[in-house]
Amino acid sequence: METEEIRHLLAKALEARKNSYSPYSLYPVGAAVMAGDGTIYTGCNMENVSYPASLCAERNALGSAIADGKRDFLAIAIIGSPDDYTMPCGICRQVLAEFRVPLIICGKSENDYRLFTLEEIFPAAFTADELKKK
Template sequence: MDINAMSEKEIEKKLIELSRKAMENSYSPYSKFRVGAAILTQNGKVYTGVNVENASFGATICAERTAVIKAVSEGDIRFKAIALSSDADSFIYPCGVCRQVFSEFDKGEMKVICSNSKGQYRSFRLSEMLPNVFEL
């Protein structure tokens, strides 16, 4: 599958599909709130991630950051889009920490695709979700 040959809508739907599939591996025994993410790099590769909870809640990591860390550990630091999925009927959005992590690698153009369990989704540019980003 050449994701770069797909239309923007096809890419969004594919990323949601991949994030929903990844969600099945969520480790969320405390909250029971499963989250999956799929991030698309500029070179067309997709990395997935899930939330991984811990009894010491501060050690918990979000699905979005798991996907980013997997990509960065493989040398991919330029992102086009990320999709998020959960079992919730309401739309799921990245937390503030995840938005800040995205901004480390993108200056606002990355698309953030937020979905719900009904298959609906909304897309935003990172700059819309995190204006006036903190940077050094």
């Protein structure tokens, strides 16, 4: 993925972060996922007083893409705090593994980010392939 594409994806994640509903953690997060055809879907975290009912930005963005019929993805960008690189939580890593998102971009800004492969952040992931083993 080219640097300009990465920056564009990060800009979309920053834009989505503005819509975060995070009154409990006070930690807004935005995400932008790029489908195989280049379409970008965004999401933000949405908290709930009943914490398990909350939804992370990454799953929100992927959910929008899935609802639009997408199943093939190139990358996802995640931006939370400008002070640190926001990494996907365990549940989000499992969802990223389900759809085999190959590139995870964790940014502080459009120009300050780190790139990870799915295998780096979630080695030995449980996938549908595991269900096929006897």
